[in-house]
Amino acid sequence: MTRFGRSARSIAPLVVLAGLLLAGCAQPGQLGHDAPPPPPAASPVAAAQAPPPLPTGTADVGRGTLPARIQMSTLGPADVSVRTVELAPGESTGWHRHPGFETTIVNSGEVTVQTAEECAPQRIGAGDAVFVPDAQAHLMRNDGTVPAQLVVTQVLAPDAPDRSGVAAACGNSSLR
Template identity: 50%
Template sequence: MTRIGRTMALFTVAGCLVLAGCAQPGQLGSPAPATTDPPPAPAAPPTSPPPAGPVEVGVGTVQDRVSIRTPGPAVFSVRTVVLAPGATTGWHRLPGTEMSIVKSGSISLLEENACDPVRYGPGQAMFVRDGVPHLARNDGPEPAELVVTSLLAPGAPEREDVPPACPGT
């Protein structure tokens, strides 16, 4: 071998040694070290998209004529209320109007000057005029779910508890 050939062979061997020193664990036949890190957490399942279009909260029919007026701006509120068997809303009045739909179960409504309870079942709705003391009561064996809407003056309290307007309640 010539001197140039030996020099080339030496450079080739030296280059291989340098490159071998740069190899990462697991390359060039050396085993990768054991890791102590836990495996990555699985990706969260995709959430289902919201339903397309409007979602109906409840539907009910009011049997009486309804007339609503406000002297100015009003706050419109919608809530779900569940009354357990035997539970009541307590006697109260609102500084505004209230309309409720019975979604499930049944309730009895008593109003000031109308102390004979009126019973409402699923799909029925009731209207309580502005400021009228009233009480809703679940006389049935299952929970009663109501969708309660109210129309109140801005800044007015949501309700005012009042003494019973009917004897024995």
């Protein structure tokens, strides 16, 4: 036997051992292992359109659309209040202001809104919303023939009164 032949016989067990060790490190799809099936491709658009379901017992109190861009911020902590308000036909909130901002959604009926910033009366109906900036004098009045149901959210200065009455900010005395 040649010297090369003896070396090959002595190395052969090492090659087999190395092969067994490397086979233990093989990944799925290598060395005859089955590759796992690829995960289903999720469309980013489909994923964005399918939010998780809401918890059981969740219901909208109100939903409305603001007609323009709004900006809300506070200088520190704030009290948040959400309440339902019903204005009977002919009933008004009277001119008032809040130490913070307000968003009102009309769930049913219609109201006329008037602000000190824009004195022209504006009618808003079911599905509409109005934003009143911090401390702006305003009023809402039901000029319709059916009750107006509102959802009013206020973000106010902590421990401040919800509202304070003010003199009529516009010359239209019929909206007091």
